[in-house]
Amino acid sequence: MTTAHAVDAVRRAEAAADPHLASRPAGQDGPLMLRAAAGLAAVVAGEVRRRRGRLYGARVVLLVGTGSNGGDALHAGARLAAGGAQVTALLAGPRAHAGGLASLRAAGGRVLPGAASSGGPDRPGHQDDDRGRAAGASSAAEVALSGADVVLDGLLGTGGRPGLDAAAAGLVAAVPPAALVVAVDVPSGVDADSGELPRDAAGRPSCVHADLTVTFGTAKPALLLPPAARVVGRVVVVDIGLDPAALGPAAVEELDPEQAALLWPVPGPQDDKYSRGVLGVVAGGDTYTGAALLCTTAAVRAGAGMVRYVGPPRPTELVRQRLPEVVPGAGRVQAWAVGSGVDPDDDAQAGPLAQALAAAVDDGVPCLLDAGALPALAARVRAGGPLDPEGTAVLLTPHAGELARLLAELGREDGERVERSAVEERPLEHALRAARATGAVVLLKGSTTLLATPDGRVRAQTDGPGWLGTAGAGDVLAGIAGVLLAAGLAPFDAGALATAVHGRAAAVASAGGPLHAEAVALAVPGVVAHLLTRREWPA
Ligand SMILES: NC(=O)C1=CN([C@@H]2O[C@H](COP(=O)(O)OP(=O)(O)OC[C@H]3O[C@@H](n4cnc5c(N)ncnc54)[C@H](O)[C@@H]3O)[C@@H](O)[C@H]2O)[C@@H](O)CC1
Ligand SMILES: Nc1ncnc2c1ncn2[C@@H]1O[C@H](COP(=O)(O)OP(=O)(O)O)[C@@H](O)[C@H]1O
Ligand SMILES: [K+]
CATH class of the missing domain: 3.40.50.10260 (YjeF N-terminal domain)
Structure with missing residues (x-):
């Protein structure tokens, strides 16, 4: 783990390492x-x-x-x-x-x-x-x-x-x-x-x-x-x-390949598809059919025990044609990944989305909330207060614009406006604020992706090339992180590990040139295999 410490902590450690630090005359520099x-x-x-x-x-x-x-x-x-x-x-x-x-x-x-x-x-x-x-x-x-x-x-x-x-x-x-x-x-x-x-x-x-x-x-x-x-x-x-x-304690951490390899869930002889974790996906809809495909493809490629896809007939049919492994329709799951490419006004997806959120809040089913699911979370928090971080395992995956909207939505009564540019200029402040206000772990996407917990733990991952800033890349991340939640990882670990693997898969898919989101999902198994067998990222 690469760790960073706050300036105050560094000063205290320096004073402890050299008791004469403050009293040394100018020109006589210490060790x-x-x-x-x-x-x-x-x-x-x-x-x-x-x-x-x-x-x-x-x-x-x-x-x-x-x-x-x-x-x-x-x-x-x-x-x-x-x-x-x-x-x-x-x-x-x-x-x-x-x-x-x-x-x-x-x-x-x-x-x-x-x-x-x-x-x-x-x-x-x-x-x-x-x-x-x-x-x-x-x-x-x-x-x-x-x-x-x-x-x-x-x-x-x-x-x-x-x-x-x-x-x-x-x-x-x-x-x-x-x-x-x-x-x-x-x-x-x-x-x-x-x-x-x-x-x-x-x-x-x-x-x-x-x-x-x-x-x-x-x-x-x-x-x-x-x-x-x-x-x-x-x-x-x-x-x-x-x-x-x-x-x-560190103020900020970054997962390195040794930590990532230790965290990645590896099935043993006792495992079956259910013990490995079933992920339910509510993504896309009649408009954004691609999000359904990208999120489920990533989930399958990241090694889910099983993936269930919940959506209207058109995306369901597309998923069925392209991914024979995916089971259509709702059922028992170990985690939900919901909201990628979901239009918040899409009536067909509103029901499944609300059910996943209720399972997360009432029954503690781990849940990733992306894009179109964030307004429902804001409404839930405004009505019932922050989630209980002990009893729930919820991971929010906004980009800067979505985080600004979420915070504005949470502060609506106070007439608060939050601009995207403010989130981009002060991402740490805003991610921590959103984590405290919602009781969820916040994963703020960007060239460096930031993770913040309600109690103030922070991770930052800079793993992907600029080429990863492409439509659908976030849907792929949601699929990977969802699989890790379903396998039992805590949201903070699942989010950081998914971000690291997603970024490295993008580097492989890019090889220095343009990439498309599906290619990132397809590169995930190779990156995970390399990580697990060599304890390092592919070059
Ligand atoms: N204290 C220690 O034990 C050690 C300190 N070290 C070095 O010391 C550094 C900290 O040194 P200092 O505390 O002297 O601080 P700095 O060297 O960062 O600068 C402080 C000085 O710059 C002025 N200043 C501050 N902001 C300014 C700005 N925006 N524009 C113009 N002037 C500005 C201040 O008035 C002050 O005179 C560390 O970053 C590190 O490089 C290292 O030698 C390791 C050990
Ligand atoms: N400049 C960049 N460098 C590296 N990664 C980036 C960059 N810009 C965006 N990303 C990553 O690409 C993904 C984009 O996700 P998102 O904004 O949700 O897009 P979409 O909604 O189209 O899927 C995120 O994982 C983000 O961290
Ligand atoms: K400097």
């Missing part, structure tokens, strides 16, 4: 920063050697803010300079970390003012110009950056307020596209705890876009969470000697 810098330098040196053969002569530019994040970059820069790299530090602020500066200078590195508006490294360069645009980099900084092979972003770490000031933004804008951008601890500008990306006046994310993030002790939540996950690149965690017990 934690020196380990962080050593680990950072080793990762960067390895990456440079992989790319250009050797570290000697590589042009490394450090973007240095005023805090300890800049200190890490400067100490790492000193090590890289000692290894033969040409290292230039560009100072974004009026001061920089004393110990780091001394060590870089001693190793032969250069130190330059970064911002155009600053007269020297000792003068502030923070003012926005009168239109609020970035102040731009100094000409010396522009020259240094234009030839950089590697840029280390040490502007802001866990002590940073979200967003870049004008001086920092000017430096970041001058980073050449070909340079390898390595974020120190977190890409500067992101909100380390929430994963939110502040925007500049033109609406663009005001943060560093990294190819690689080297983080210390444990990942920070933003490295796993949407929307920040898309600006962090590959994440490498450097061990700096923090005690896991001092870190406490």
